[in-house]
Amino acid sequence: METVSPDAERHYAAVVRGADRLVVGLDFDGTLAPIVEDPEQARIHPRGREVLLRLAEAVRGVAVVTGRPARQVLALGGLDEIGDELGGRGRDLYVLGQYGNERWSSHERRVITPKPPRGLATLSSELPGILRRADAAEAWVEEKGLALGIHTRRLPDPDAALERLREPVGEAARRHDLVVEPGRMVLEVRAGGMDKGAAVHRLAEELDAGAFCFVGDDLGDVEAFKAVGDLRADGVVGLLVASGSREESALVDLADVVVAGPDGVMDFLDALVDDVRALRA
Numbered sequence: 444m445e446t447v448s449p450d451a452e453r454h455y456a457a458v459v460r461g462a463d464r465l466v467v468g469l470d471f472d473g474t475l476a477p478i479v480e481d482p483e484q485a486r487i488h489p490r491g492r493e494v495l496l497r498l499a500e501a502v503r504g505v506a507v508v509t510g511r512p513a514r515q516v517l518a519l520g521g522l523d524e525i526g527d528e529l530g531g532r533g534r535d536l537y538v539l540g541q542y543g544n545e546r547w548s549s550h551e552r553r554v555i556t557p558k559p560p561r562g563l564a565t566l567s568s569e570l571p572g573i574l575r576r577a578d579a580a581e582a583w584v585e586e587k588g589l590a591l592g593i594h595t596r597r598l599p600d601p602d603a604a605l606e607r608l609r610e611p612v613g614e615a616a617r618r619h620d621l622v623v624e625p626g627r628m629v630l631e632v633r634a635g636g637m638d639k640g641a642a643v644h645r646l647a648e649e650l651d652a653g654a655f656c657f658v659g660d661d662l663g664d665v666e667a668f669k670a671v672g673d674l675r676a677d678g679v680v681g682l683l684v685a686s687g688s689r690e691e692s693a694l695v696d697l698a699d700v701v702v703a704g705p706d707g708v709m710d711f712l713d714a715l716v717d718d719v720r721a722l723r724a
């Protein structure tokens with residue numbers, strides 16, 4: 444773990460001391476799950492189950508806050524089963540899917556999801572032409588129900604294809620009153636009005652958080668980092684952790700602590716729980 448902000452150690456110590464009211468928000472891809480070429484093959488880190496169980500027992504709340512559909516991340520993360528185990532121990536796990544538009548919790552056991560935004564189906568039918576004209580016909584389109592993800596990772600030059608797609612995808616999104624959420628080798632088209640920052644604020648209020656730690660890796664997590672900054676301004680203890688990668692540095696520049704990808708996230712969360720337990724012993 445590398446501390447990068449001048450106050451990182453102070454924030455970390457305050458989070459450990461405030462663990463009784465600590466909420467931990469965790470991104471999925473690139474944070475809990477290693478990045479892989481095919482999004483359908485992503486899985487939670489091999490240590491993820493054990494780490495999440497220990498963490499949930501040590502703090503007030505744990506939430507996976509992801510761009511993925513909640514049902515998908517429940518399956519890829521084995522989060523349903525983790526929720527089962529936590530229920531037996533009187534603890535809860537939350538999944539806030541599609542940038543906070545969907546919600547699942549281990550006590551409610553159902554996914555609450557809004558209707559797909561108007562215009563998404565029409566945009567979907569226009570996509571093959573948009574991709575062809577941008578010389579990216581082989582880009583993989585992920586149908587997420589509330590959003591479309593256009594992935595270039597498996598194209599011969601993913602960065603160049605992503606660049607060629609930015610303008611035409613942005614134009615189509617605007618025409619249908621939708622927004623583009625850029626990510627790691629992906630452009631997602633979805634409804635505006637909700638993001639991971641709003642999801643953090645809602646959760647902090649619901650769980651009466653006295654401390655909030657968010658761990659993320661990608662542009663979609665920037666709003667969550669900003670929300671933790673807002674909470675800090677209101678007197679809540681905050682800690683920002685970036686899961687570092689060579690691909691994306693936006694969060695590294697904003698973080699208190701940088702760890703080495705999902706392996707580093709597992710080590711960080713384990714160490715956090717050890718420190719909380721040591722203080723309570």
Ligand SMILES: O=P(O)(O)OC[C@H]1O[C@H](O[C@H]2O[C@H](CO)[C@@H](O)[C@H](O)[C@H]2O)[C@H](O)[C@@H](O)[C@@H]1O
Binds near residue numbers: 470472511512594661
């Ligand atoms: O908010 P997250 O949990 O980080 O989800 C963001 C998007 O992640 C997925 O795509 C990313 O991970 C894939 C698997 O490692 C990788 O192949 C792809 O290049 C990445 O962009 C997912 O497919 C999206 O639906 C999520 O919104």
